[in-house]
Amino acid sequence: HEHATSGWDRPSMRRCWELLDLTSRSYSSVIKEPEGDLARLVCLFYLVLRGLDTVEDDMTLPLSVKDPLLRNFHKHSLTPGFCFIGSGPDEKDRQLLLEYYVVIEELGSLPEAYRNAILSIAEKMGAGMADFCARAETEKGAAGLETIADYDLYCHYVAGLVGEGLSLLFSASGRESPDLGAQLELSNSMGLLLQKTNITRDFREDVDQRRYFWPREIWAGAQYGGAFESMEEMCTPPPGTVSLPGVRERAAWVQSAMVLDALRHATDSLDYLRMLKNQSVFNFCAIPVTMAMATLELCFMNPRMFATHIKIRKATAASLIMRSKNPREVSLIFREYARKIHAKALPSDPNFIRISVACGKIEQWC
Numbered sequence: 001h002e003h004a005t006s007g008w009d010r011p012s013m014r015r016c017w018e019l020l021d022l023t024s025r026s027y028s029s030v031i032k033e034p035e036g037d038l039a040r041l042v043c044l045f046y047l048v049l050r051g052l053d054t055v056e057d058d059m060t061l062p063l064s065v066k067d068p069l070l071r072n073f074h075k076h077s078l079t080p081g082f083c084f085i086g087s088g089p090d091e092k093d094r095q096l097l098l099e100y101y102v103v104i105e106e107l108g109s110l111p112e113a114y115r116n117a118i119l120s121i122a123e124k125m126g127a128g129m130a131d132f133c134a135r136a137e138t139e140k141g142a143a144g145l146e147t148i149a150d151y152d153l154y155c156h157y158v159a160g161l162v163g164e165g166l167s168l169l170f171s172a173s174g175r176e177s178p179d180l181g182a183q184l185e186l187s188n189s190m191g192l193l194l195q196k197t198n199i200t201r202d203f204r205e206d207v208d209q210r211r212y213f214w215p216r217e218i219w220a221g222a223q224y225g226g227a228f229e230s231m232e233e234m235c236t237p238p239p240g241t242v243s244l245p246g247v248r249e250r251a252a253w254v255q256s257a258m259v260l261d262a263l264r265h266a267t268d269s270l271d272y273l274r275m276l277k278n279q280s281v282f283n284f285c286a287i288p289v290t291m292a293m294a295t296l297e298l299c300f301m302n303p304r305m306f307a308t309h310i311k312i313r314k315a316t317a318a319s320l321i322m323r324s325k326n327p328r329e330v331s332l333i334f335r336e337y338a339r340k341i342h343a344k345a346l347p348s349d350p351n352f353i354r355i356s357v358a359c360g361k362i363e364q365w366c
């Protein structure tokens with residue numbers, strides 16, 4: 001990759017590109033997609049939000065430290081030399097917070113409108129994260145998320161706002177139309193589709209860390225086939241032990257309700273992608289969402305998801321990256337996965353009719 005206008009002449013920006021590679025699992029390559037200065041903006045936006053998420057995810061920090069750190073992170077991002085050394089030693093992204101002053105230095109050199117756009121999103125996200133951290137604490141580690149409305153709001157803070165901010169950056173940079181930055185509903189849906197897919201797939205990893213993101217309304221609700229007392233109850237029991245009768249089946253219905261809830265955002269995401277005009281911006285946005293659709297199909301009716309970390313096959317990912325280049329092809333990919341989900345749905349699933357309707361809606365979108 002060439003970073004002609006991406007700041008490779010400055011040590012602080014050079015370090016930011018390295019920190020991106022160090023901290024981003026799936027996004028590092030797509031973030032380098034947009035040309036020149038836009039890639040740099042997205043990289044800095046990513047590092048600010050990754051910093052916030054590292055604070056949010058650190059379960060060793062007491063709420064008395066975490067809460068003000070999240071709420072003031074946008075201000076710290078304007079304070080030359082600021083860094084945070086208090087992350088737990090196991091925190092995989094602690095290096096970013098140790099060297100956060102390089103991000104601050106680069107933010108300082110951005111045109112004011114871009115810096116303000118990035119930091120106003122960080123302010124809203126930090127406040128939202130702090131609100132939900134406090135809720136999880138008072139409910140003694142139990143799910144802070146009660147209702148599907150709570151789940152939507154949490155996902156809005158941590159991912160819908162990312163979509164909103166990215167759309168602003170795409171518009172402000174002149175790569176996309178000014179209308180895009182105003183499509184809050186559609187950009188929110190892009191974020192929610194990605195975040196809900198991540199939360200659904202990461203069931204086991206998150207529960208093992210006592211992080212409960214599935215809304216109680218779904219896993220405790222009889223109308224979704226769940227009626228569990230806790231999320232642990234859904235886990236695959238240790239080898240050699242037998243689970244209670246019906247647990248596996250009811251867990252499958254809860255899983256299908258979670259996949260169904262994520263699918264609510266699919267057609268909005270297709271509408272969002274259809275608005276894009278710039279090829280590199282399109283690739284950046286389309287690749288994560290086609291991967292998400294493949295991941296939802298992998299999760300659906302898959303009992304392994306309750307036992308371990310599942311991932312789409314490398315060859316599938318490579319093919320999706322190559323195919324995600326225009327709206328028509330992307331809608332065909334969505335249709336393909338909607339059909340596969342539809343075909344796996346069982347009539348005995350309490351969500352069966354809702355799944356058929358949701359898949360039918362995606363299949364007919366084109």
Ligand code: PS7
Pocket residue numbers: 025026027031042045046049050053158159162163164166167187190191194195198202284285288
């Ligand atoms: C600025 C590219 C494309 C219009 C750090 C991209 C965690 C799913 O399970 O680490 O915690 O390990 O894989 C990304 C909309 C956000 C939403 C959000 C910033 C799409 C901080 C991705 C990503 C909007 C809160 C993956 C939301 O985390 O998960 C930039 C358009 C960060 C996007 C978090 C999650 C991202 C996520 P885990 P990851």
Ligand code: MN
Pocket residue numbers: none
């Ligand atoms: Mn992570």
Ligand code: MN
Pocket residue numbers: 053056057
């Ligand atoms: Mn987090």
Ligand code: MN
Pocket residue numbers: 053057
């Ligand atoms: Mn995280």
Ligand code: MN
Pocket residue numbers: 198199202
């Ligand atoms: Mn996750």
Ligand code: MN
Pocket residue numbers: 202
């Ligand atoms: Mn993960």
